[in-house]
Amino acid sequence: MKLVKLTREQIIRRVVVFGVLAALICPGLYNKLKVVNYTLESDKITTPVRIALVTDLHSCKYGDHESELIAAIDSQSPDVILLGGDIFDDKLPNDNTVDFLSGIAGRYPVYYVTGNHEFWGGVDQYDVQMSILDDLGIPRLQGDVLSLNINGNSIGLVGVDDYDSHLVDSELILENQFVDAYLNLDASSYNIILSHRPEYFDTYTAQDYDLALCGHAHGGQWRIPGILNGLYAPNQGLFPKYAGGLYEEDGTTMIVSRGLARESTMIPRLYNRPELVIIDLV
Numbered sequence: 001m002k003l004v005k006l007t008r009e010q011i012i013r014r015v016v017v018f019g020v021l022a023a024l025i026c027p028g029l030y031n032k033l034k035v036v037n038y039t040l041e042s043d044k045i046t047t048p049v050r051i052a053l054v055t056d057l058h059s060c061k062y063g064d065h066e067s068e069l070i071a072a073i074d075s076q077s078p079d080v081i082l083l084g085g086d087i088f089d090d091k092l093p094n095d096n097t098v099d100f101l102s103g104i105a106g107r108y109p110v111y112y113v114t115g116n117h118e119f120w121g122g123v124d125q126y127d128v129q130m131s132i133l134d135d136l137g138i139p140r141l142q143g144d145v146l147s148l149n150i151n152g153n154s155i156g157l158v159g160v161d162d163y164d165s166h167l168v169d170s171e172l173i174l175e176n177q178f179v180d181a182y183l184n185l186d187a188s189s190y191n192i193i194l195s196h197r198p199e200y201f202d203t204y205t206a207q208d209y210d211l212a213l214c215g216h217a218h219g220g221q222w223r224i225p226g227i228l229n230g231l232y233a234p235n236q237g238l239f240p241k242y243a244g245g246l247y248e249e250d251g252t253t254m255i256v257s258r259g260l261a262r263e264s265t266m267i268p269r270l271y272n273r274p275e276l277v278i279i280d281l282v
C-alpha cells in the first residue's frame with residue numbers, strides 16, 4: 001500500500017469535512033422514540049377523544065419488555081389504541097411484539113389491522129401471530145364496522161386487512177372489505193378507517209371517511225427536514241406523496257404514521273425518528 005503524505009492544510013481540511021459530515025449525519029441517526037400530536041376539529045365530536053396510533057413496530061425493541069413504548073402511551077392516556085399493521089414482522093421473532101401487546105391488552109380498548117408483513121411469513125407464522133391476538137383478546141378488524149361510544153361520541157371504526165392478505169387466504173380480499181364496510185357506515189357518526197396503506201387515500205376520500213389512519217411508508221426512510229418529506233416508500237417509490245404526516249382532501253383527513261421500525265430494516269432511518277402518533281378529536 002502506498003502511503004500519501006498529506007500537508008498540514010490537507011489534514012485540517014479533511015478533519016473539517018469529516019466533522020461537518022458527522023455533525024450532519026449523527027443527529028439524523030438519533031432514533032429515539034418521539035410522540036407526534038395532531039388535533040382535529042369536527043362538528044360530530046362533542047367531548048374530546050384521544051387516539052393512540054401505533055404502526056410498523058415490526059417487533060423492534062423499545063426497552064425491557066417494550067417499557068419505553070408502553071410508558072410513552074401511558075403518558076398520553078389515550079381513550080383507545082389503534083394498531084395499524086406490521087406490528088409483527090416476518091423475519092424478527094414475535095417476542096417484542098408479544099411484550100408490547102401484553103402490556104396494553106386489557107388496560108385500553110385496542111383494535112388491530114394487519115400489514116403486509118403479517119402475511120409475508122407464510123401461513124404457519126401468520127396463524128401463530130393471529131392466535132397471539134386472540135389469546136390476548138385484541139380484536140382484529142377485517143371490513144367490520146364497529147359502532148363505538150367514546151366519551152359520549154358516536155364513532156364508527158372500520159378496519160381492513162392489508163392488500164397482501166390474499167397471500168395466506170384467497171378469500172381475504174381488501175377491495176371486498178372496503179365495500180362491506182362502506183355499505184354499513186352510518187354517516188352521522190364520526191367515521192374512522194384503520195388501514196395499513198396510505199396509497200388508497202382516494203378510496204378513503206370517495207367513501208367519505210372523516211379520518212383515515214395508516215402506516216406502511218416508514219416516513220420515506222430518509223428525510224431532510226423542511227426540504228424532503230421522505231425519499232422512498234414501499235408501493236409508492238421514490239419521493240412518496242404519502243410518506244408521513246397529515247393529508248386532507250374533500251373532507252377526509254388522512255394521518256400517516258412514520259411508524260416504529262428500527263432494527264428490522266437494513267438501511268437506517270435518517271432524520272426520521274420513530275413515532276407514536278396521538279390524535280385528539282375535539
Ligand SMILES: [Fe+2]
Binds near residue numbers: 115
Ligand atoms: Fe407495511
